[in-house]
Structure formats: structure tokens, C-alpha cells
Amino acid sequence: RRVVERSPASADEAMPDAPSRMVMLNWLLNEEPLSSVDELAVTVLDELLMGTRTSVLYKAMAESGLGAAVVGGGVSDELKQATFSVGLKGVKAEDVGKAEELAMETLRKAAAEGFEEDAVESALNTLEFQLREMNTGGFPKGLAFMLSMLPRWIYRDDETVNVADALRFEAPLGELKARLAKGEKVFEPLLRRLIVDNLHRTTVEMVPDAGLSEEWAAAEKLRLKKAKEAMGEEDILQVIASTADLKRAQLAEDSPSDLATIPRVGLSDLERSVKTVPTDVSALANGAVPLLTHPLPCAGVVYADVLLDLSRLPLSEVPLLSLLTGLMTQAGTSELDATTLQRRIGARTGGITISTMAEQPVGVDGAVGPADQVVHKMIVRGKAVRERLPDMLDLVHAMLTDAKLDSQTKAVELLKESKSRLESAFVSQGNQFAGLRLSSRNTAVGLVNELTSGVTYYDTVQALLQTAQNDWPSLLSRLEAMRDTLNAQDSMLINLTADPDAIATATPALEGFVARMPAAPAVTQAEGGADKFGAAGLKPRVDEAFAITTQVNYVAAGTRLLQPGEQADFGGFAVAARALSLGYLWDNVRVAGGAYGGGCSFNPTSGGFAFSSYRDPNLQATLDIYSHAADALEKADDMSPEALEQAIVGAVGDLDKPLNPDQKGLRALTWHLTGVTTAMRQAYRDQMIDCTPAAFAALADRLRQAPMAVAVFASEEALAKANEARGDKPIPVRKLVQ
Numbered sequence: 196r197r198v199v200e201r202s203p204a205s206a207d208e209a210m211p212d213a214p215s216r217m218v219m220l221n222w223l224l225n226e227e228p229l230s231s232v233d234e235l236a237v238t239v240l241d242e243l244l245m246g247t248r249t250s251v252l253y254k255a256m257a258e259s260g261l262g263a264a265v266v267g268g269g270v271s272d273e274l275k276q277a278t279f280s281v282g283l284k285g286v287k288a289e290d291v292g293k294a295e296e297l298a299m300e301t302l303r304k305a306a307a308e309g310f311e312e313d314a315v316e317s318a319l320n321t322l323e324f325q326l327r328e329m330n331t332g333g334f335p336k337g338l339a340f341m342l343s344m345l346p347r348w349i350y351r352d353d354e355t356v357n358v359a360d361a362l363r364f365e366a367p368l369g370e371l372k373a374r375l376a377k378g379e380k381v382f383e384p385l386l387r388r389l390i391v392d393n394l395h396r397t398t399v400e401m402v403p404d405a406g407l408s409e410e411w412a413a414a415e416k417l418r419l420k421k422a423k424e425a426m427g428e429e430d431i432l433q434v435i436a437s438t439a440d441l442k443r444a445q446l447a448e449d450s451p452s453d454l455a456t457i458p459r460v461g462l463s464d465l466e467r468s469v470k471t472v473p474t475d476v477s478a479l480a481n482g483a484v485p486l487l488t489h490p491l492p493c494a495g496v497v498y499a500d501v502l503l504d505l506s507r508l509p510l511s512e513v514p515l516l517s518l519l520t521g522l523m524t525q526a527g528t529s530e531l532d533a534t535t536l537q538r539r540i541g542a543r544t545g546g547i548t549i550s551t552m553a554e555q556p557v558g559v560d561g562a563v564g565p566a567d568q569v570v571h572k573m574i575v576r577g578k579a580v581r582e583r584l585p586d587m588l589d590l591v592h593a594m595l596t597d598a599k600l601d602s603q604t605k606a607v608e609l610l611k612e613s614k615s616r617l618e619s620a621f622v623s624q625g626n627q628f629a630g631l632r633l634s635s636r637n638t639a640v641g642l643v644n645e646l647t648s649g650v651t652y653y654d655t656v657q658a659l660l661q662t663a664q665n666d667w668p669s670l671l672s673r674l675e676a677m678r679d680t681l682n683a684q685d686s687m688l689i690n691l692t693a694d695p696d697a698i699a700t701a702t703p704a705l706e707g708f709v710a711r712m713p714a715a716p717a718v719t720q721a722e723g724g725a726d727k728f729g730a731a732g733l734k735p736r737v738d739e740a741f742a743i744t745t746q747v748n749y750v751a752a753g754t755r756l757l758q759p760g761e762q763a764d765f766g767g768f769a770v771a772a773r774a775l776s777l778g779y780l781w782d783n784v785r786v787a788g789g790a791y792g793g794g795c796s797f798n799p800t801s802g803g804f805a806f807s808s809y810r811d812p813n814l815q816a817t818l819d820i821y822s823h824a825a826d827a828l829e830k831a832d833d834m835s836p837e838a839l840e841q842a843i844v845g846a847v848g849d850l851d852k853p854l855n856p857d858q859k860g861l862r863a864l865t866w867h868l869t870g871v872t873t874a875m876r877q878a879y880r881d882q883m884i885d886c887t888p889a890a891f892a893a894l895a896d897r898l899r900q901a902p903m904a905v906a907v908f909a910s911e912e913a914l915a916k917a918n919e920a921r922g923d924k925p926i927p928v929r930k931l932v933q
Contacts, residue, residue, distance in 0.1 A: 235368055547590060629906035752905045
């Protein structure tokens with residue numbers, strides 16, 4: 196079945212020759228439940244087809260030049276019947292059919308010719324590592340187990356089915372591996388049966404239409420007009436009265452008797468002392484490279500982080516970091532092409548990623564940190580069983596020092612994907628980009644994040660894409676200079692989290708890795724150094740709005756409550772901000788206002804404070820709600836002891852979220868880099884637990900004194916309406932996606 200639907204778009208996106216269509220193919224994979232072995236086999240098949248950028252189907256779609264980015268998440272098996280989806284976005288009208296045929300032909304070819312042995316080994320090892328590690332991040336592991344069993348509980352009617360079998364992978368995994376060891380073709384028949392020969396398929400094409408949003412709005416107005424015309428005067432008065440009753444009910448406080456029926460944790464249940472992570476600081480290469488080790492139970496897995504100092508780069512090169520790290524991970528090396536590299540990573544490790552981190556250093560004695568300083572690092576994160584640590588470090592070394600940066604086609608592909616991803620994110624996550632704009636006015640950390648992932652980065656990506664296509668040598672020379680600037684022992688730090696007995700055995704491999712790195716950088720770039728942010732200055736604090744194609748708004752406002760070097764009741768402010776989010780803002784922005792989300796946050800290390808709303812039908816009304824937040828805080832004197840206690844418990848609970856061993860190691864690394872001590876964390880926790888209504892009043896006073904700036908992502912129509920209401924104080928508007 197083929198479905199063609201219109202989608203809201205700008206006038207430029209709706210032009211006949213614009214590359215702005217989307218096409219996606221979707222299959223229903225099964226009518227009856229799959230066996231446990233087939234469930235695992237489908238997971239491996241998904242990895243072979245779509246798991247990495249070099250997987251056969253993903254690679255073919257991404258490198259086709261027919262679209263800007265791959266869409267469709269491959270296999271989805273959370274419901275009774277599993278599905279498989281793949282497609283492209285950013286497609287020209289004449290290329291829609293070509294994209295569809297490319298997907299089908301690639302799948303047919305894979306089913307006919309099969310998968311290479313190293314690809315199967317990599318995909319199977321990736322699955323097994325994930326099953327054995329069971330790394331759920333910050334998500335509670337017990338809840339993750341429950342959700343894994345839930346589909347069998349909901350959808351299996353057979354009373355003989357044990358829902359816990361969803362967690363028992365040893366037997367089916369062993370059977371799958373045994374069949375593969377005998378030379379059986381497991382995945383090719385499965386691919387033919389579930390996808391290639393499966394006619395339970397839909398193809399969905401989305402066609403951009405510049406007038407669709409107005410058409411929807413007009414249709415809604417007409418429907419409401421007809422409904423009103425069909426009502427009598429009494430009916431209308433009843434609607435008005437019911438609406439008023441609803442508003443009162445939404446904003447009414449729950450009664451003490453109702454609240455008393457809810458089980459709750461009290462202050463007496465909280466641990467007063469902060470949790471610590473064991474951290475030993477030593478050095479490698481005769482003291483040249485700091486080494487942090489964290490002996491923790493890791494079930495035989497070694498987590499190694501290699502950090503390089505990004506403060507050496509000029510500010511002008513910071514926006515290129517995403518492209519550089521993308522090429523390091525995806526372009527291959529002089530000895531391993533991109534596909535072989537990814538398969539080697541999958542077969543010998545639990546994964547290797549390269550990204551960046553930007554953190555705010557703390558001020559003296561835990562005060563607000565200096566606005567012009569940032570801990571800025573490139574971080575290579577890898578994990579492997581202890582026997583494979585040398586293999587993993589070999590791969591990390593090759594990616595850092597020998598990546599094929601001279602890969603113009605891959606660079607263009609990455610930049611196109613970044614542009615497409617950002618344009619989609621503006622519409623779905625505008626609150627995050629609004630927050631980035633606000634934080635870039637407060638600290639160098641905020642500036643770095645905006646330069647590398649915000650609106651400014653979007654502008655940079657468009658310029659870099661033109662350069663990559665038309666002047667590749669100049670862009671390549673900048674990337675090579677960045678790599679030569681960063682790769683050096685005097686720029687490096689190693690962070691290792693492992694079982695206690697594995698740390699000593701890992702040291703020789705780490706020494707060998709460090710010894711292969713240059714002692715000093717091959718290139719020293721002008722205008723680098725940690726003081727470059729002070730010279731560049733922060734963005735001015737101004738109101739701004741960005742027009743996007745959307746039916747909802749993302750409304751943010753922020754300020755700096757505390758100046759660098761200031762001390763305050765940080766823990767008390769955090770409790771008050773959380774209570775404000777879940778009380779006043781929840782009731783007015785979300786419940787009564789109709790937004791999907793809304794709240795505020797306080798950052799004790801930067802002194803920043805911000806309001807934000809998510810998928811909000813209002814704009815100026817939400818800003819008005821923010822402006823009365825101080826009034827709501829001052830009513831804390833009327834807060835019951837029980838309500839204050841729950842505000843404290845919730846805030847402390849945010850500090851005590853469960854962490855896996857690798858997250859604990861990373862958290863301890865961040866404390867080390869930013870200068871946060873155990874005593875500072877304990878003081879912050881004590882301030883939270885000892886919070887009184889006075890902290891709410893103090894935060895209210897700060898909010899009244901601080902000048903607030905606004906950042907909004909919304910439609911042109913919504914912004915025009917809001918600016919009309921604002922009179923002589925309109926918010927400057929920029930149309931973001933042309």
C-alpha cells in the first residue's frame with residue numbers, strides 16, 4: 196500500500212524542485228510471536244542492516260545522494276507485532292521512486308548474497324555485549340527488566356509462557372551461535388521471509404505544503420464556528436461556566452487528606468552523607484599523562500576514557516569539532532576502511548565513541564565559577580572485556596592519529612545530516628535551542644555549547660557545507676591542523692573504571708598506548724589557550740525569537756542570578772526552583788495553559804536561571820506567567836511542612852539517581868576536572884536537606900532584581916500575534932529555516 200500525505204512546510208520547502216520530501220518503507224514482520232531464537236536473530240539482522248553507518252542498508256541509503264538523512268529506526272519490537280522501517284528525508288520529488296527502489300534492491304541483494312563473516316561476528320558480539328552488560332544508563336535497572344518482560348505479559352495468552360524468559364538469553368543465544376558455527380545461513384532466510392517477500396508493507400511519502408498549517412487552522416475555526424452556531428444561549432453560558440470551573444479545579448491545591456493517601460519518602464529516609472566514587476590519581480609516561488582510576492565492580496568490563504585538551508584550539512575552530520569527531524569515527528583509517536573499522540570495533544569491543552565535553556569549573560570554596568573559563572575536552576569513550584583492552588586501545592589510537600580526514604564525500608554526507616537533524620530538532624526540541632541561546636549570554640560553557648550545537652552551529656554547518664563542496668582543500672587543512680594540535684601527551688588525560696584486580700593489569704596497555712602518542716603537538720595554533728573566551732566576550736543579553744514551521748511554541752526566559760565568585764544558599768535555591776517547576780509552573784503553564792511541559796532550572800556553578808516551556812499553545816501568556824514566578828515563591832511562608840518536606844525529598848532524589856559503573860567513573864572525572872570536592876557536594880546536600888521557606892523568599896528577591904532575556908521558537912503567526920500584544924517592546928524575529 197502506498198500513502199501520500201501532505202506536511203506543513205515553509206514556502207521555500209514547498210517549491211516543486213526543493214529537496215524536502217520524505218519517503219519511508221514500513222513492514223509488519225510477524226502475525227504470531229517469534230521464538231526466542233528468532234527474536235535474537237532479528238536483533239542481529241537489524242544490526243547488520245541498520246545498526247551502524249556502515250551497515251549494508253544504512254550505508255546504501257546514506258551514500259546514495261538521494262536525500263539528506265536516513266529515517267526509520269529499523270526494527271521496533273516493543274508491541275505485539277514487530278515492525279521494520281527505513282527511508283530518506285530531504286528528497287527531491289523526482290528521486291522518491293529511486294529511494295524506494297534503492298531500499299528494496301539493497302534488501303534483495305543482501306538476502307541473495309548474504310552477509311560477510313566479519314559483519315556477522317561484529318553484530319553478534321555487539322548483541323552479546325549489550326545483553327551481558329545490561330547498561331541502562333541512569334534508568335533504574337529493575338524498571339528496565341520489568342519493561343523488557345512487559346510485552347510477553349501483555350501479548351502472550353499462553354499460560355505456559357514465563358514472562359521472565361524475556362531476560363533469559365543464554366539458551367537462545369547459545370543455540371543461535373551453534374547454528375552459525377555449523378555454517379547455517381540464519382539471517383538470509385529470515386530477511387527474505389520477514390521483509391523481502393513480505394507484502395504486508397506500506398510506503399509513506401510526505402509532500403511539503405506551505406498552506407497546510409493555515410488550512411488546518413481555518414478548518415478548526417470553521418468547526419468551532421459551526422459548533423457555536425448550533426448552541427443556544429444557555430449552552431454557551433454553560434460552556435463558559437464549565438471552563439471557569441475547570442480552571443479553578445486545575446489550579447486548586449490538593450487537600451491534605453488526599454495528599455495523605457499517597458505513600459511518601461520523608462526526610463528521615465534520606466541519607467545525610469553524599470555518595471563518593473573511589474578515585475586514585477597517578478600518572479603515565481613518567482608523569483606526563485594524568486591517570487584517574489576507579490576500582491568498582493564492573494563484571495569484567497573495562498571502561499577507558501581518553502581526553503584531549505580542546506582549549507588549545509582557536510575559537511574559530513571550535514564549531515568544526517563535530518565534523519572532526521565524525522570523520523574520526525566514520526571515515527576509516529589508512530589501514531582499515533570505514534566498514535572494516537566499524538566491524539572491528541563491534542567484534543572486539545563494546546563500542547567506541549568520540550565526542551566533546553564542556554563543563555563549568557567551580558569557583559573558590561564552591562562559589563559561582565568564573566564566566567570566562569570552561570573545561571573543554573575531546574573525550575574518547577571505549578569499553579571492552581579486560582582481555583580486549585589492548586585491541587580497543589589500538590583502535591582508539593588509529594582513530595585519533597590515522598583517521599582518513601581527506602574524505603570529502605563523507606564530510607559532505609555528515610554535514611548534510613547535521614543540517615537536516617538540526618532543522619528537525621528546531622521543530623521538535625525548540626526548548627533546548629532556546630536554552631542554549633540563553634546560556635550563551637552567561638558563561639563560556641554556554642557559548643561553547645551554542646557554537647557547537649545551537650543556532651550558531653546551524654549557521655556554521657550551512658557555511659561549512661558550501662566550503663566542503665567547493666573548497667575542500669581549505670577545510671581539510673583546518674581539520675588536519677586541529678588533529679595535529681590535539682594529539683599530544685601533554686594534552687592528554689586517561690580515566691579508567693574497572694574491577695579492582697583489572698586496573699593493575701590494564702596499566703601496561705595504557706603505557707603502551709600513551710607511548711605511541713607524540714610528546715608535544717605537531718602544530719601550535721595562534722589564538723588558542725584557555726583565555727580566548729574572555730577576549731571574545733559573551734553574547735549580549737537580548738530578547739530574540741526564531742520563526743519555524745510549527746503549530747506549537749517553545750518559550751524560554753533566563754538570567755544570571757548570581758555573579759562569579761558569589762556564595763549563596765545554592766541547595767535551598769535548587770529546592771525552591773524544583774518546587775516552582777512542579778507547583779506554580781506545572782499548574783499554570785502545563786495544566787491550565789495546555790503546554791506539554793514547562794518548568795525552570797537553577798545552575799549553582801554558573802549562577803544561571805531559566806524558565807522554559809515545551810510544545811506550548813501560548814506565547815505571551817507564558818511569559819506573563821514567568822514574570823509572576825517571584826510572587827508564587829513568596830507564598831512559601833504558607834507552605835505546609837509536608838509540602839516543603841516533599842520538595843526537599845524530590846530535590847535530593849535528583850542527586851541520588853542510580854548510576855552504572857561507567858557513569859560513576861565519568862561523574863568522578865567531571866568532579867576532578869571542575870574542582871568540585873566532596874566537602875562542596877556535602878555542603879550543597881546539607882543546604883537542600885536543611886531548606887526553609889527563607890530560601891524561597893531569597894530566590895524570589897533575586898528573580899525580581901535580575902534582568903530577564905527571552906528566547907522563543909514559534910511560528911511566524913504566533914510571533915506576530917505576540918509582538919502585537921507587546922506593543923512598543925516587540926521581540927526581534929529571525930526566520931530560521933529558509
